[in-house]
Amino acid sequence: MCGIISVVDRAGNLMDGSKIKRALSLMDERGSGEGAGYAAYGIYPEYADCYALHIFFDNIVETKSVVEALLRTWGTVVHDEEIPTYEQPNLKKIHTPWRYFFKPDAALMSGTSSPEEDIVTYLVMKVNTTVPGALIYSSGKNIGVFKAAGWPEDVADFYRIQDYEGYIWLAHNRYPTNTKGWWGGAHPFNLLDWSVIHNGEITSYGTNRRYIESFGYKCTMFTDTEVVAYLVDLLARRHGLDKEMTVRALAPPFWDEIDVMPEKEATLNRAIRLTYGSAMMNGPFAIVVANHDGIVGFTDRIKLRPLIAAEKGDRLYISSEEAAIRRMEPELDRVWMPRAGEPVIGRVY
Amino acid sequence: MAIGSVPLRYRISIDRDRCMECGRCVENCPYGTFRWEGDRIVVDSRTCTACHRCIAMCPRDAITLTEHPCDYRTHPVWTRDARESIYNQAKTGKIILAGMGNASPLPPIFDRLLLDACQVTNPSIDPLREPMELRTYIGKKPSRLSFKRGEGGEVELQTELSPNLKLDTPIMIGHMSYGAISLNAQLALAKGAHEAGTFLGTGEGGMHPAIFPYQDNMIVQVASGRFGVDVDYLNRGAAIEIKIGQGAKPGIGGHLPGEKVCADVSCTRMIPLGSDAISPAPHHDIYSIEDLAQLVRSLKEATEWKKPVFVKIAAVHNVAAIAAGIARSSADAVVVDGFRGGTGAAPKVFRDHVGIPIEAAVSAVDQKLRSQGVRNEISVIASGGITNAADVTKAIALGADAVYIGTAALVAMGCRVCGNCYRGLCPWGIATQRPDLVARLNPEVQAEHVANLIHAWTMEVSELMGAAGINAIESLRGNRDRLRGYMLDEGLLKVLDVKPVGA
Ligand code: SF4
Ligand code: SF4
Numbered sequence: 001m002c003g004i005i006s007v008v009d010r011a012g013n014l015m016d017g018s019k020i021k022r023a024l025s026l027m028d029e030r031g032s033g034e035g036a037g038y039a040a041y042g043i044y045p046e047y048a049d050c051y052a053l054h055i056f057f058d059n060i061v062e063t064k065s066v067v068e069a070l071l072r073t074w075g076t077v078v079h080d081e082e083i084p085t086y087e088q089p090n091l092k093k094i095h096t097p098w099r100y101f102f103k104p105d106a107a108l109m110s111g112t113s114s115p116e117e118d119i120v121t122y123l124v125m126k127v128n129t130t131v132p133g134a135l136i137y138s139s140g141k142n143i144g145v146f147k148a149a150g151w152p153e154d155v156a157d158f159y160r161i162q163d164y165e166g167y168i169w170l171a172h173n174r175y176p177t178n179t180k181g182w183w184g185g186a187h188p189f190n191l192l193d194w195s196v197i198h199n200g201e202i203t204s205y206g207t208n209r210r211y212i213e214s215f216g217y218k219c220t221m222f223t224d225t226e227v228v229a230y231l232v233d234l235l236a237r238r239h240g241l242d243k244e245m246t247v248r249a250l251a252p253p254f255w256d257e258i259d260v261m262p263e264k265e266a267t268l269n270r271a272i273r274l275t276y277g278s279a280m281m282n283g284p285f286a287i288v289v290a291n292h293d294g295i296v297g298f299t300d301r302i303k304l305r306p307l308i309a310a311e312k313g314d315r316l317y318i319s320s321e322e323a324a325i326r327r328m329e330p331e332l333d334r335v336w337m338p339r340a341g342e343p344v345i346g347r348v349y
Numbered sequence: 350m351a352i353g354s355v356p357l358r359y360r361i362s363i364d365r366d367r368c369m370e371c372g373r374c375v376e377n378c379p380y381g382t383f384r385w386e387g388d389r390i391v392v393d394s395r396t397c398t399a400c401h402r403c404i405a406m407c408p409r410d411a412i413t414l415t416e417h418p419c420d421y422r423t424h425p426v427w428t429r430d431a432r433e434s435i436y437n438q439a440k441t442g443k444i445i446l447a448g449m450g451n452a453s454p455l456p457p458i459f460d461r462l463l464l465d466a467c468q469v470t471n472p473s474i475d476p477l478r479e480p481m482e483l484r485t486y487i488g489k490k491p492s493r494l495s496f497k498r499g500e501g502g503e504v505e506l507q508t509e510l511s512p513n514l515k516l517d518t519p520i521m522i523g524h525m526s527y528g529a530i531s532l533n534a535q536l537a538l539a540k541g542a543h544e545a546g547t548f549l550g551t552g553e554g555g556m557h558p559a560i561f562p563y564q565d566n567m568i569v570q571v572a573s574g575r576f577g578v579d580v581d582y583l584n585r586g587a588a589i590e591i592k593i594g595q596g597a598k599p600g601i602g603g604h605l606p607g608e609k610v611c612a613d614v615s616c617t618r619m620i621p622l623g624s625d626a627i628s629p630a631p632h633h634d635i636y637s638i639e640d641l642a643q644l645v646r647s648l649k650e651a652t653e654w655k656k657p658v659f660v661k662i663a664a665v666h667n668v669a670a671i672a673a674g675i676a677r678s679s680a681d682a683v684v685v686d687g688f689r690g691g692t693g694a695a696p697k698v699f700r701d702h703v704g705i706p707i708e709a710a711v712s713a714v715d716q717k718l719r720s721q722g723v724r725n726e727i728s729v730i731a732s733g734g735i736t737n738a739a740d741v742t743k744a745i746a747l748g749a750d751a752v753y754i755g756t757a758a759l760v761a762m763g764c765r766v767c768g769n770c771y772r773g774l775c776p777w778g779i780a781t782q783r784p785d786l787v788a789r790l791n792p793e794v795q796a797e798h799v800a801n802l803i804h805a806w807t808m809e810v811s812e813l814m815g816a817a818g819i820n821a822i823e824s825l826r827g828n829r830d831r832l833r834g835y836m837l838d839e840g841l842l843k844v845l846d847v848k849p850v851g852a
Contacts, residue, residue: 200471201470201471201818203467203471203817203818203819203824203828203831204819204823204824204828205828205830206746206827206828206829206830206831207823207824207825207826207827207828209830210719210827210828210829211719211725211827213719214719214720214722214724214725215722239493239494240495240496241494241496242496242498244504245494245496245504254480254482255482255484256480267506268504268506270510271491271494271506271508271510272494273823274486274490274510274513275490275491275492275493275494275508275725276494277490277821277823277826278725278823278826278827280821280823280824281824282818282819282820282821282824283471283818283819283824284471284472284818301820301821302474302479302480302820304471304472
């Protein structure tokens with residue numbers, strides 16, 4: 001169980017977070033009050049060319065200076081502040097969320113075609129694995145993740161989500177099963193530009209984790225969703241696969257389907273399964289992945305988790321439940337249920 | 350003789366009330382355990398190997414075989430086996446030979462690994478209703494793909510894939526040569542593999558023309574003796590395997606005694622009739638990993654880069670480093686053969702004491718290849734001690750792409766694991782070249798048994814996968830989260846990278 005909802009405005013118009021908060025709250029049954037979160041794209045236009053690092057500090061005395069020293073080593077902090085939060089009766093504040101607008105110094109990372117991103121990835125892994133009491137959970141440009149252990153409406157009010165305006169929103173209501181409900185374990189999961197919300201359980205986690213770790217990623221959040229963010233980063237950013245091909249690798253067609261495809265298509269799909277077999281995800285899941293140019297939603301290959309898509313004008317919605325979408329937009333142009341493994345893609349023009 | 354004879358191992362007795370004196374036991378036992386004395390059948394239990402042929406053939410169920418209780422003074426160190434080996438060697442001054450796999454009572458690690466199943470939060474998948482994919486491709490894979498968008502926006506694949514073997518199941522049959530086993534036995538395995546959509550190895554014995562119809566299911570072996578190897582042979586196989594070592598006898602070569610080299614075997618192996626076929630311990634053109642890489646390339650060159658080339662090594666303690674070296678040659682797969690691997694003949698001291706378990710070896714190889722970022726580019730085949738579908742599943746979860754079975758396939762054809770293969774008298778027509786014995790094995794019937802076994806195991810693997818909520822073998826490979834160790838020490842759990850039960 002878990003509830004997911006996402007929306008993209010393909011024309012790039014901004015939406016505030018009030019509607020998605022209401023939509024997510026409608027799916028309270030899909031959570032247990034132990035984790036909820038929101039991600040929004042386009043919320044930091046004044047720092048659009050900085051990486052917005054959102055960090056949970058257990059306390060700001062011991063760990064903050066360690067993290068800041070690392071940031072200063074690898075670049076410049078243009079601005080930083082505590083993320084404003086507003087006390088909620090039902091939500092216990094455990095960590096102090098802080099945000100840094102950070103410019104990596106590309107000259108420090110040689111031998112790579114994307115030095116800035118590699119520095120940020122390195123810092124995320126470094127802090128999350130070696131600095132106890134600090135967790136970087138959001139690290140993209142002009143985007144931000146807001147999450148905590150609590151009910152959707154409490155988390156939204158805690159961060160005052162309605163004050164942010166983005167052209168893509170993702171939201172997630174968590175019913176934790178495998179790991180305890182803790183702030184870091186709430187969705188969305190993010191790395192650089194990629195954010196992921198996920199309903200389900202990835203039974204191939206052991207394979208996926210070992211695959212992704214052989215490319216230098218380190219899984220530190222004790223949950224299967226984290227691995228999705230890294231897989232997408234590897235396939236889409238580092239290997240340059242587009243969204244369709246990335247989803248094809250993560251939830252490929254069955255061999256029986258491949259066998260009856262025209263030869264050229266069959267060869268392509270066979271190559272994907274052979275090459276990215278260890279990235280393929282198994283088990284029940286419905287996932288939405290976003291980056292700055294859009295969202296893509298897809299389910300496992302036999303659709304063991306619900307996923308529904310809808311459109312209204314420029315807006316594309318993907319959610320666990322139609323009712324949640326209708327809470328954001330009662331009058332929809334089109335509602336459909338995507339087939340298993342078939343991606344629903346919403347691109348910003 | 351000062352030492353005297355060692356006690357009986359087995360005792361055979363005939364229930365005279367049941368026996369109808371048909372004489373089938375006499376005809377069937379190649380070891381001479383039964384003989385006519387006048388009109389009475391007498392038994393010499395001393396020659397019995399517990400091959401069970403007589404029991405299987407007796408129409409009256411009149412024969413009983415019991416393990417003969419040993420009345421040596423009990424001793425925890427000087428076991429019966431230890432003492433009898435010494436008596437025998439004191440008499441003969443020779444190396445003790447043994448057939449089949451390791452017979453020492455070390456606990457199989459597989460039995461201390463438990464598989465996982467889904468409950469509630471992730472549904473198990475029912476293989477009877479949902480697709481379950483066990484198809485496996487063995488061969489080199491690219492580390493990444495490149496695409497180009499064509500004019501009309503369609504995706505163009507730019508990476509060219511190396512040839513791979515397509516298996517309908519992750520279960521293959523390992524190498525057993527014509528010579529070590531009979532032609533009928535090899536034919537049955539070949540037909541069975543063909544039936545089951547998988548492959549088997551020729552072993553180091555060349556390829557007999559009778560096998561040609563199944564050549565698309567054969568992996569041809571190039572071992573240190575190079576018996577039967579020419580370009581025609583290489584081109585016939587679906588893949589080529591270089592054998593460096595084997596689990597039953599790491600570090601030593603092979604020896605097919607001259608008595609087993611009949612006309613047909615001599616022809617197939619390209620050696621003189623009746624001559625001993627001795628494979629040296631090393632390949633005399635391979636003394637380093639670079640030499641091996643050269644041989645891999647030469648074989649590819651000879652077959653126009655159309656065939657995957659495997660390299661088989663015995664599981665020894667530095668197997669991971671060797672495998673990493675192999676992965677960096679042009680080899681497409683590395684076969685790791687554990688210390689429980691079977692054999693036609695090996696010095697007993699090697700069979701029982703050299704090498705390491707396949708479970709630990711596969712795990713270490715997978716880990717090393719991953720840490721070097723090349724795991725995805727080479728296939729790993731595990732062999733040596735796979736006794737059931739759970740072992741197959743566990744081997745894959747530990748990191749293998751596929752497994753080779755050997756003894757299990759022979760057992761499917763009737764082998765009773767009596768361990769006397771090296772004597773060339775196999776009563777089941779398997780490990781023998783004696784025409785009357787060979788004729789006992791019906792290739793058609795046994796092919797079906799082999800195919801049935803592979804089918805049955807494949808179904809069991811898919812059930813186990815379904816229970817674990819996995820519907821494609823790719824997601825089982827290296828998925829150590831689906832395993833838990835029971836009564837394994839911390840050190841071994843670390844090597845296996847598996848959590849203990851309850852964790
Ligand atoms: S095969 Fe059985 S019935 Fe026939 S002679 Fe032997 S013991 Fe008697
Ligand atoms: S192949 Fe024959 S000789 Fe060898 S163990 Fe099996 S039954 Fe005995």
